[in-house]
Amino acid sequence: MEWIREYATEAWLGLAILLGVAEMFSLDLVLIMLAAGAAGGLVTSLFTELVLVQFLVAIAVSVGMLAIVRPGLARRLHTGPELRIGHTRLIGTQGTVTRAVTAMDPGEIKASGEIWTAKPYDETLTIEAGETVDILEIRGATAYVHPVPRLEL
Incomplete structure (x- = not known):
């Protein structure tokens, strides 16, 4: 002791x-x-x-x-930050339609400085050039988009 x-x-x-x-x-x-x-x-x-x-x-x-x-x-x-790399980083962002987007005729959007082939997420929609869209999903090299709602005054 x-x-x-x-x-x-x-x-x-x-x-x-x-x-x-x-x-x-x-x-x-x-x-x-x-x-x-x-x-x-x-x-x-x-x-x-x-x-x-x-x-x-x-x-x-x-x-x-x-x-x-x-x-x-x-x-x-x-726990750390969720790392979004590759095309998944575009999901949830917005882009601008450069060529009209329909379900039958894929158009194009510009998002994050890149041109992407795009189809509407809702197949019944037609999105005209110049519209702002939300990117909801990416399948292969095609972005599935939905138009951003606008307030009409």
Whole structure:
């Protein structure tokens, strides 16, 4: 028991380093929270020789980190922005009709500086040149579009 009191600071430091290194292999954000608890025990060992107090502080810090810090940190790390690449980046954007669009005769639209073959999403519609359209879907190299409603005064 005397050895633990004498080398408590070094033991807490070693435990914190060991848990930190183990976290690099697990990447689960649990061991790093326990390492923070060991660091709390380390700091406490600098102020008191009572091992029970050091142990209680280490447990309190570990539980607090696991309950308060880890959920938000894990959520932030595991969710990121939705990457829209290729033609899917056009879905939900608007374009301008350059050649009339009908179901029987595909027309053309200009969207994001590119010319696309287009068909109406609603096959009964005819969309004239100059109209602004929403791009709802892309199938192959054809954009399926719907006219943007305009307010008539």
